[in-house]
């Protein structure tokens with residue numbers, strides 16, 4: 452091997468400050484395979500220059516040489532780089548770019564600064580200082596992911612339709628049911644969408660959840676019961692339509708867990724001591740505690756990041772309700788529960804149960820949910836239609852206020868006040884004073900982490916019981 456190479460460019464030779472050293476020990480690698488150069492790379496001012504043709508042709512670039520003006524034009528796809536011998540200014544797509552060193556001619560070969568040109572062409576360049584080798588590699592190419600460009604959800608009384616439009620033909624999909632609670636899952640291969648849950652206004656399907664996974668996109672329908680569905684694809688495989696047959700909505704059984712926020716907190720109502728009981732109260736009060744949901748109806752669900760269930764509303768409602776029941780029982784109050792286990796109880800059964808018992812007060816226990824996960828707080832609902840005191844207990848509105856105040860004080864979270872809700876089945880169909888406590892939000896991370904803890908369920912239960920006892924005493 453030659454130890455010295457002759458530098459032919461008068462330009463280089465004339466600049467005594469430039470230190471050109473032969474560097475035949477420098478090896479050049481492209482994606483780990485060595486590129487043989489007929490003229491060895493040289494180092495000029497710490498920059499490695501390599502013979503242009505030897506390197507850039509394997510990189511897929513084309514080279515043109517204009518001998519009159521000593522200019523090389525390198526083109527790759529829509530990139531054009533012009534380099535002039537002896538000039539440290541290159542033009543990249545017509546724009547002037549300064550380089551650390553100028554191209555030279557060595558042994559009648561044009562020598563380019565390897566890093567500048569290779570990086571401009573989109574390659575990764577690494578210099579191994581110990582081995583004095585240059586490594587050029589193709590950057591790992593991100594394959595273009597199929598994207599869902601639009602996702603539409605619409606529902607009629609019997610059909611829920613979800614249609615997704617993709618940027619590329621869909622590679623495939625898997626659909627299956629998961630039970631406890633019932634979920635219909637679609638895994639769409641190799642595609643992505645923004646991770647956002649959509650509220651679904653359809654009886655039988657409570658929510659549509661979405662998540663991007665490494666190699667698939669997941670659509671999950673939260674359902675009360677498994678429902679029949681069909682899936683169809685357009686000929687181009689760029690549109691996928693899911694149609695879910697919805698069950699008939701019983702007119703009276705609609706229950707809303709998600710409510711708009713009240714405009715402002717209602718003022719406390721001073722109990723009217725002179726209110727005359729409508730039904731003369733002459734016996735002991737009977738309280739019915741109603742833990743919302745249960746069995747195949749989990750209510751609102753809080754999920755872990757991996758999509759597994761963190762907590763269901765039904766279990767938290769029951770946890771709180773059991774404590775309320777125990778506290779009231781210890782106080783010597785006659786108390787009943789609409790369910791004591793995780794089982795299905797219809798709204799009609801709940802109301803009928805309380806009516807049959809001739810209960811004085813009905814307290815339904817729930818936890819709220821909202822698509823806006825930042826929303827947090829405590830809310831108590833009552834029916835304005837029943838805003839009259841019945842024997843032995845305050846009016847629904849006053850009881851709601853008593854419970855709300857106690858909960859806010861004990862739990863110490865934001866109060867959303869009390870609100871009249873006239874279309875809640877259990878409030879409307881019960882014959883007695885009735886309220887529904889939305890303790891906290893299942894959809895809010897801090898709220899659900901708090902209320903999932905048993906000791907905090909006891910805190911909420913004590914507050915609700917305190918409110919009930921106060922309402923019974925003052926009624």
Ligand SMILES: [Zn+2]
Pocket residue numbers: 708743744750751764817818
């Ligand atoms: Zn609920």
